[in-house]
Amino acid sequence: MTKKLAFWIFLAGTISSSALFLWLTLDTHRQVEVLANVDKLSERVVAGKRVFEKYNCNDCHTILGFGGYYAPDLTKVIRRIGEGGVQLIVKMPDKTFAGSRRKMPNQGLSDEEIGRLIAFFTWIGNIDNGDWPPQDSATRLSRKERRIVASTALSPGAAVFKAQGCMHCHALQKRGGTAGPPLDGIARRRSPKEIMHSVVNHADVDQDAAMKPRKDLSGTEVEAVTLFLANLK
Amino acid sequence: MEYRSQKIAHWYFKIALLLFVLQVIVGLWLAVNYSFTVPQWIVDKFSFATARAIHTNLLVLWMLLGFMGGTYYIVPEETGSEIFSPKLAWIQLVALVATGVVALIGFVFGWTQGRPLLEIPRPLDLVIVIGALIFLFNVGMTMIKAKKWTAIQGTLLGGMLFLALLYLFGIPFYKNAVIDWYYWWWVIHLWVEGAWELVTAAILAFVLIKLTGVERQVVEKWLYVELGLFLFTGIVGTGHHYYWIGAPSYWLWFGGIFSALEPLPILLMMIDTMMHVKQRKLKIKNPLTWTIAIGCAVLHMIGAGVLGFMHTLPQINYYTHGSQVTVSHGHLAFFGAYALLNLLIFYFAVPQLKGIKVYDDRRGKIGFWTMSTAMTLMAITFGIAGVIQAYVERVLGMGYMTAQSYMQLWFAVTLVLGVIFFIGLLFTVADLFTMRPAKAQK
Numbered sequence: 111m112t113k114k115l116a117f118w119i120f121l122a123g124t125i126s127s128s129a130l131f132l133w134l135t136l137d138t139h140r141q142v143e144v145l146a147n148v149d150k151l152s153e154r155v156v157a158g159k160r161v162f163e164k165y166n167c168n169d170c171h172t173i174l175g176f177g178g179y180y181a182p183d184l185t186k187v188i189r190r191i192g193e194g195g196v197q198l199i200v201k202m203p204d205k206t207f208a209g210s211r212r213k214m215p216n217q218g219l220s221d222e223e224i225g226r227l228i229a230f231f232t233w234i235g236n237i238d239n240g241d242w243p244p245q246d247s248a249t250r251l252s253r254k255e256r257r258i259v260a261s262t263a264l265s266p267g268a269a270v271f272k273a274q275g276c277m278h279c280h281a282l283q284k285r286g287g288t289a290g291p292p293l294d295g296i297a298r299r300r301s302p303k304e305i306m307h308s309v310v311n312h313a314d315v316d317q318d319a320a321m322k323p324r325k326d327l328s329g330t331e332v333e334a335v336t337l338f339l340a341n342l343k
Numbered sequence: 344m345e346y347r348s349q350k351i352a353h354w355y356f357k358i359a360l361l362l363f364v365l366q367v368i369v370g371l372w373l374a375v376n377y378s379f380t381v382p383q384w385i386v387d388k389f390s391f392a393t394a395r396a397i398h399t400n401l402l403v404l405w406m407l408l409g410f411m412g413g414t415y416y417i418v419p420e421e422t423g424s425e426i427f428s429p430k431l432a433w434i435q436l437v438a439l440v441a442t443g444v445v446a447l448i449g450f451v452f453g454w455t456q457g458r459p460l461l462e463i464p465r466p467l468d469l470v471i472v473i474g475a476l477i478f479l480f481n482v483g484m485t486m487i488k489a490k491k492w493t494a495i496q497g498t499l500l501g502g503m504l505f506l507a508l509l510y511l512f513g514i515p516f517y518k519n520a521v522i523d524w525y526y527w528w529w530v531i532h533l534w535v536e537g538a539w540e541l542v543t544a545a546i547l548a549f550v551l552i553k554l555t556g557v558e559r560q561v562v563e564k565w566l567y568v569e570l571g572l573f574l575f576t577g578i579v580g581t582g583h584h585y586y587w588i589g590a591p592s593y594w595l596w597f598g599g600i601f602s603a604l605e606p607l608p609i610l611l612m613m614i615d616t617m618m619h620v621k622q623r624k625l626k627i628k629n630p631l632t633w634t635i636a637i638g639c640a641v642l643h644m645i646g647a648g649v650l651g652f653m654h655t656l657p658q659i660n661y662y663t664h665g666s667q668v669t670v671s672h673g674h675l676a677f678f679g680a681y682a683l684l685n686l687l688i689f690y691f692a693v694p695q696l697k698g699i700k701v702y703d704d705r706r707g708k709i710g711f712w713t714m715s716t717a718m719t720l721m722a723i724t725f726g727i728a729g730v731i732q733a734y735v736e737r738v739l740g741m742g743y744m745t746a747q748s749y750m751q752l753w754f755a756v757t758l759v760l761g762v763i764f765f766i767g768l769l770f771t772v773a774d775l776f777t778m779r780p781a782k783a784q785k
């Protein structure tokens with residue numbers, strides 16, 4: 111091989127790859143309109159993105175898998191813990207994670223800012239991104255979920271408990287989140303009625319309740335999950 | 344040293360080394376955050392997020408200063424002329440370092456763009472662009488005035504120009520997060536797997552010619568082949584970051600196939616480095632400089648080529664994406680490819696700048712071997728933590744914090760290794776700052 115030939119290899123490699131890349135970039139721009147629901151990309155969502163950047167959340171949390179790896183990925187956080195969950199945690203992370211080994215700073219976000227963040231998370235959670243991350247995938251069941259589903263013949267409440275994201279704040283048998291108290295043996299502490307109130311409107315039971323009312327659950331769902339919890343002795 | 348204006352390079356090197364020390368101190372603090380519970384009041388004032396921004400921005404800053412200093416050292420020798428304007432080189436150095444310092448202090452007080460690795464606020468980006476333009480102008484004018492072109496200086500200038508252009512894509516505010524990440528990778532990926540590889544290939548070729556006396560025609564021929572392969576695989580290879588961001592699914596194919604070929608040019612670079620060293624025509628004067636050249640080629644291959652390849656296919660990346668597996672690869676790749684390349688040019692240039700023919704390399708050896716061993720082991724411990732995370736969090740679906748609790752042991756070992764790395768770094772930096780001629784052999 112001569113130096114001249116080597117030079118031509120260099121040119122050909124660079125130009126062909128660049129041309130292909132630019133063409134794919136154009137096409138990606140076209141397709142992202144649909145894949146990322148650009149029609150739902152409102153000013154409020156954009157404002158939420160600005161809040162997310164202003165507080166540098168992204169250097170602890172990944173989103174779409176990019177950023178710091180110090181805290182949970184936020185792509186599907188709404189699906190996991192609901193709007194109320196995000197509201198609760200971002201408002202007072204010092205309280206919700208008081209018992210956790212890892213802390214999140216309380217940066218004093220206003221309710222308006224948190225509202226915008228929720229709009230941003232809702233939008234990003236709905237883009238078509240190849241069903242990532244696997245732990246939040248709606249179609250692929252993890253082993254833990256398969257176990258729970260297998261037991262739903264006995265307890266539809268367990269399925270609600272999982273599907274509504276309760277486990278991201280509450281632990282059962284040491285598995286699950288730390289933002290709320292573990293619910294093992296809750297039936298020993300609370301009557302079924304109190305449990306039901308805790309779920310639907312926690313403020314009725316406890317004046318300073320931090321858990322947001324779950325008015326989005328249907329009547330049957332509340333009954334099922336109450337029955338499930340009321341049996342945890 | 345043959346030209347007076349090469350002296351500027353020395354200042355670039357010294358500042359780069361100090362920033363490297365600072366970067367690693369902050370890295371240790373990050374590891375402390377992983378191993379221990381940092382109290383809420385500290386987290387409220389100086390969080391992991393702030394520290395991470397400092398760790399990564401210092402990394403980029405010191406490496407770029409090293410590359411620029413290296414260029415200012417190499418270009419006079421390649422063109423056979425003094426640098427166009429040493430004064431501009433000074434202004435540029437002061438501007439970049441001042442911007443860096445302001446940015447780092449700003450992070451602590453919450454002044455940030457808030458995008459990982461590109462946290463430097465937009466007004467400061469402007470100063471950086473001006474600094475880069477001064478650099479390109481200065482180097483370009485030197486070459487134009489000298490009217491002498493070699494493949495090495497062309498590659499250096501081209502690589503730096505490409506690098507500067509890509510940075511522009513990281514500056515705007517993108518409303519759509521998908522598009523935002525799409526162009527974020529034009530900076531991050533096309534830098535480390537494109538522009539920086541060009542600069543590396545050029546610097547390595549220069550040092551090899553000087554050290555081995557192998558014919559320039561041969562070295563430059565291989566340089567072209569490597570550049571071609573780097574750009575052919577690396578440009579479309581950007582697609583390995585587009586799997587899960589809401590881009591079209593054909594990226595799984597394009598990204599997967601092209602990026603799987605990315606280790607080839609790195610392998611080629613390793614082989615031809617070894618070949619040139621074997622076919623050398625000159626005597627080995629400073630064995631440590633050689634050791635670093637080979638260490639750089641080998642760890643570049645392991646960190647970027649092997650560890651990169653391991654998680655680049657979409658079937659694997661689905662489970663490892665954004666986990667400690669990424670951190671493992673990121674550390675060894677950056678260290679092997681770019682930290683060692685910087686050390687190579689430092690160890691090549693500093694003795695000449697100081698007029699030392701054969702330098703005393705006892706401390707330098709301890710530094711090099713301690714750092715390389717510690718970083719290789721850190722890649723392993725981060726990697727084990729990452730595999731645990733991929734399995735417990737993503738396959739079993741047991742939740743993020745539960746998975747982290749299974750990884751604690753490996754974070755603790757990483758912290759210890761980090762301290763060892765730091766000691767090695769102190770040896771190296773002390774050595775470069777106070778280099779002495781070796782005592783005459785008996």
Ligand code: HEM
Pocket residue numbers: 177178179180366367370371373374377395398399402669670673674677678682757758760761762764765
């Ligand atoms: C004592 C040594 C070091 C320790 C303990 C350390 C630790 C860390 C930690 C804990 C992170 C954060 C990862 C996360 O987001 O969770 C990080 C990020 C990073 N560090 Fe280091 N570091 C050290 C030295 C270095 C060196 C020498 C380099 C480069 C040569 C480097 C390059 C990076 C890079 C590129 C990132 C971003 C990683 C990514 O986004 O995947 N670090 N480091």
Ligand code: HEM
Pocket residue numbers: 175176177459531535536583584602603605606647648650651652653654655656660663664665666669672673674676677680681
């Ligand atoms: C010297 C060259 C390289 C350096 C310095 C480097 C550095 C990095 C860094 C710092 C990241 C993390 C970015 C982030 O998300 O914050 C990363 C990600 C990645 N790199 Fe590299 N890399 C290099 C070469 C390669 C090569 C040759 C391959 C493939 C063969 C590769 C494959 C990947 C993949 C697949 C990811 C994404 C990981 C994920 O999904 O989280 N890298 N690289």
Ligand SMILES: [Fe+2]
Pocket residue numbers: 532536580581583584
């Ligand atoms: Fe990449």
